[in-house]
Amino acid sequence: AQSVTQLGSHVSVSEGALVLLRCNYSSSVPPYLFWYVQYPNQGLQLLLKYTTGATLVKGINGFEAEFKKSETSFHLTKPSAHMSDAAEYFCAVSDRRRGDKLIFGTGTRLQVFP
């Protein structure tokens, strides 16, 4: 069975600081990996995804994530946080063979202080 673990339910950074949100996955087959962002009182929006090919993927708003198979990780980073990045971030995995049933982590709420 697939699963996702997000380390840290809350992360706080200062504006301009590095953002690092951690995600580890468990999957018996090559996975699809996703990061979604949820702004207050809104639905989820795809931030970036890893399917095949390059292991460093770039997403919207300056975020990127690196798929590391040896570490079963897919951490999300952004070099310089902006106030508008404050939101909840979800890592998700799905079965590449079947491509269905997104399994989500418990989420990490990012706070950005001026």
Next chain:
Amino acid sequence: NAGVTQTPKFQVLKTGQSMTLQCAQDMNHEYMSWYRQDPGMGLRLIHYSVGAGITDQGEVPNGYNVSRSTTEDFPLRLLSAAPSQTSVYFCASSVLPGQAYTEAFFGQGTRLTVV
């Protein structure tokens, strides 16, 4: 471009009442699903459908029914609401699983309170 539309946005129910949460998508997606979001628990899959006439249970299906009579619509029914069903509900749609990757598109959510 409407995408995935959920109605209502907010709802308060009394224990034991029934109601239907509506979900419609205009992207001709075959795969649709319902999630509930609770603090500290992320999103958990309730039911999903791979096409009209086909539905299946997810991780937390008890107390909920679904049907899929058309490609566009995937309503979620609460048969007898309980306080434990207080949550935010999200509907999502995507292309049929197995076709490349499946990026899910989410509705804006329905915030349900059961008193």
